[in-house]
Structures are given as C-alpha cells and as structure tokens.
Amino acid sequence: MSPSPLPPPQQLRVLSGIQPSGQLHLGNYFGSIKPNLEYVGKSGQSIFFVADLHALTTVKDAEILRKARQDIVLDYLACGFDPEKAIMFYQSDVPEHTELSWILSTVTPMGLLERAVSYKEKVEKGIAASVGLFTYPVLMAADILLYDVNLVPVGRDQKQHLEMTRDIAIKFNNEFGETLVVPEPMIREDTAVVPGTDGQKMSKSYGNTIPLFGDEKVIKKAIMGIVTDSKDVAASKDPETCSVFKIHKLFLSEQDSKVLADRYRAGGLGYGDAKKLLFEAYLDHFGAMRKKREDLIRKSGFVEEVMKAGAAKAKKIAEKTMERVRTKVGLGGM
Ligand code: ADP
Ligand code: TRP
Numbered sequence: 001m002s003p004s005p006l007p008p009p010q011q012l013r014v015l016s017g018i019q020p021s022g023q024l025h026l027g028n029y030f031g032s033i034k035p036n037l038e039y040v041g042k043s044g045q046s047i048f049f050v051a052d053l054h055a056l057t058t059v060k061d062a063e064i065l066r067k068a069r070q071d072i073v074l075d076y077l078a079c080g081f082d083p084e085k086a087i088m089f090y091q092s093d094v095p096e097h098t099e100l101s102w103i104l105s106t107v108t109p110m111g112l113l114e115r116a117v118s119y120k121e122k123v124e125k126g127i128a129a130s131v132g133l134f135t136y137p138v139l140m141a142a143d144i145l146l147y148d149v150n151l152v153p154v155g156r157d158q159k160q161h162l163e164m165t166r167d168i169a170i171k172f173n174n175e176f177g178e179t180l181v182v183p184e185p186m187i188r189e190d191t192a193v194v195p196g197t198d199g200q201k202m203s204k205s206y207g208n209t210i211p212l213f214g215d216e217k218v219i220k221k222a223i224m225g226i227v228t229d230s231k232d233v234a235a236s237k238d239p240e241t242c243s244v245f246k247i248h249k250l251f252l253s254e255q256d257s258k259v260l261a262d263r264y265r266a267g268g269l270g271y272g273d274a275k276k277l278l279f280e281a282y283l284d285h286f287g288a289m290r291k292k293r294e295d296l297i298r299k300s301g302f303v304e305e306v307m308k309a310g311a312a313k314a315k316k317i318a319e320k321t322m323e324r325v326r327t328k329v330g331l332g333g334m
Pocket of ligand 1: 019021027028029030031032154155156157158191192193194195201202203204205
C-alpha cells in the first residue's frame with residue numbers, strides 16, 4: 001500500500017512514547033532521545049509522553065516506578081526538551097488512553113495480537129504472560145490514535161507495533177466510518193546500533209551500558225572497561241571493529257571522526273588513551289546537561305508542574321477524539 005501523503009511540516013503532529021523502565025544509556029540517547037528531540041521545531045506539534053501504564057506490564061515495584069517516571073522527565077528536560085515548545089505528560093494522567101484502548105480492543109482480531117513478536121520475546125525472557133502484556137499493542141495504538149498523529153518516529157524494534165496501530169485504525173474506520181487518522185511510522189533505520197561495553201548492542205538487559213547521567217566515576221569506569229583486542233600501543237588498530245571508536249564517533253563530526261580513525265590506524269594510540277579521549281568527549285557533550293539535571297532536581301515541584309500542564313494540553317486533544325469515537329460507536333453523542 002502506498003503511504004498517504006503527509007501534511008507540510010508546520011501541520012505535522014509527531015508523537016513519541018517513552019517507557020520509564022530504567023536508567024538511560026548512550027544507546028537510548030543517540031538512538032532515540034536525540035533524533036526525537038530534533039523533531040521539535042520541525043513539526044507543527046510534538047507530543048512526548050511517559051508510557052507509565054505500559055511500564056506496569058514489567059515493573060512491579062511502586063517505588064521503582066515512581067522514581068523511574070520522574071527520572072525520565074528530568075532526563076528529557078536535561079537533554080533539551082523545552083516544555084514551551086512541545087507537550088509532555090504521563091500517560092496515566094490522561095484516562096482517555098485506557099478508554100480508547102478498550103474500544104479498540106473490541107475491533108482488534110486475536111490473530112493480530114497472537115503474531116506480536118515482542119510479546120513472545122518478553123515471555124521468553126521470563127516476563128509474566130499477563131493479559132496486559134498481551135494487549136500492550138492495543139494500548140499503544142490508543143496512545144497514537146488519540147492524538148490524530150501523522151508521524152511516529154520509533155526504533156526498528158517498534159516497527160511491528162506501528163503496523164498493528166495502522167491495522168487497528170483501518171479496521172475501526174472500515175467498521176464505523178472515517179474516524180481515526182492512520183499514522184505513518186518513521187523507522188530510524190539509519191541510526192547505528194550503539195555497541196555496549198562488551199561489543200553487543202548496548203542494552204539494559206545485557207548489563208553493558210554507559211549511563212547518560214549519574215556518578216561520573218561509574219561512567220568513567222564503564223568507559224575504561226570497554227572490551228578491546230589486545231594490540232599494544234604501537235600497533236595499528238582497526239577503528240571499524242573497535243567499540244571504543246564506534247562509540248566515540250557518535251560525538252564527532254564526520255571530519256573529526258576521520259582524523260581520529262587515522263590516529264587509530266597509524267599506531268601509537270593505546271586503548272587506554274583512546275578510552276580517556278572518549279571520556280573527555282562524553283564530558284564535553286554531556287557536561288552542561290548533567291549540570292542542568294542537577295539544577296532541576298533542586299527545583300522542587302518543577303517536574304510536577306511541567307507534567308500537569310502537559311496533561312491538560314494533551315487532554316484537550318484526547319477529549320475531542322473521544323467525542324468523535326463515542327459518537328461513531330454509539331456511546332452517546334449525536
Ligand atoms: P534497552 O534495550 O536498554 O531496554 P529500550 O528498549 O528501552 O532499551 O530502548 C528505548 C529506545 O532506545 C529504543 O526504541 C531504541 O530506539 C533506542 N535504543 C536502545 N538501545 C539502543 C542501542 N544500543 N542503539 C541504538 N538505539 C538504541
Ligand atoms: N512501546 C514503546 C517502547 O517500548 C513505548 C510506547 C508506548 C510508544 N506507546 C507508544 C512509542 C506510542 C511510540 C508511540 O519503546
């Protein structure tokens with residue numbers, strides 16, 4: 001099927017959902033946060049929400065969830081999210097998400113959910129096979145369809161969820177008449193997979209991360225612990241296969257990354273020194289953000305204010321969609 005034409009940038013509505021499920025790392029930053037924040041200003045409206053209801057499928061500790069919800073907002077604010085220019089809110093503050101999710105579940109075929117790869121993968125990893133975990137994609141469809149969103153930028157891992165959202169929207173529109181905007185996924189195929197300290201994909205689940213925030217000593221230790229081959233200082237090194245270089249490159253312009261690659265190849269740069277250079281690049285890039293985060297923590301009540309204002313704005317949009325939906329299915333209206 002050919003994609004429907006997107007509106008011009010000034011009318012584009014872009015939505016990003018972020019699960020509050022642990023400390024953010026460099027993979028999250030370069031693979032998700034940075035590209036998502038770049039849409040603010042390039043689109044008519046950018047909406048970010050913290051998918052705390054989704055997190056309930058895996059996080060079973062109230063204190064942990066409470067902290068993770070707040071931490072992710074602090075992280076985004078520190079990374080440059082501007083509440084004046086975009087909306088951010090907690091999913092659970094806008095009850096229309098669960099209401100629409102229920103209505104959508106009544107048009108969602110079982111077979112569609114049974115094909116969900118992420119459900120199977122999560123169950124294989126040992127996560128309890130709850131009904132909520134199974135219907136996760138329906139809630140995600142509600143998150144998106146509630147806001148008449150045109151574009152949803154996500155990583156490759158979310159591609160199937162986005163396809164399901166489109167299928168559910170089309171199914172609803174076929175049954176009840178044109179009601180929901182069918183969104184276009186924006187899959188970031190080009191974002192390199194950021195390697196972790198062991199060379200595999202950086203991921204919380206592999207314990208190989210370099211955190212964005214938190215104790216500087218922990219970050220330095222993680223960087224100094226990146227696994228390399230055992231070539232000595234004088235030996236020529238291959239930047240293309242070296243995790244230290246692959247991570248360092250993310251901080252550099254194309255030109256500077258070529259210069260650094262040449263230093264690896266020339267020999268004379270030991271891995272210890274290469275890692276120190278990476279740590280300096282990390283501090284250069286994140287120093288100001290780390291400071292901002294510390295300042296925000298001290299601004300008592302600020303996160304709550306931002307999220308309350310965001311939820312009020314989101315609710316206005318969500319209510320309009322729900323009015324349309326309720327009328328179409330016969331739950332009032334007309
Ligand atoms: P984790 O694998 O640590 O649990 P998540 O699945 O919560 O990370 O990731 C949130 C988003 O961050 C993903 O949708 C993906 O786009 C991005 N992301 C995570 N890890 C990486 C990585 N190593 N490289 C690039 N992007 C990543
Ligand atoms: N499932 C997404 C993830 O794990 C989070 C998410 C929930 C989401 N609802 C969304 C992302 C709506 C984009 C749009 O990363």
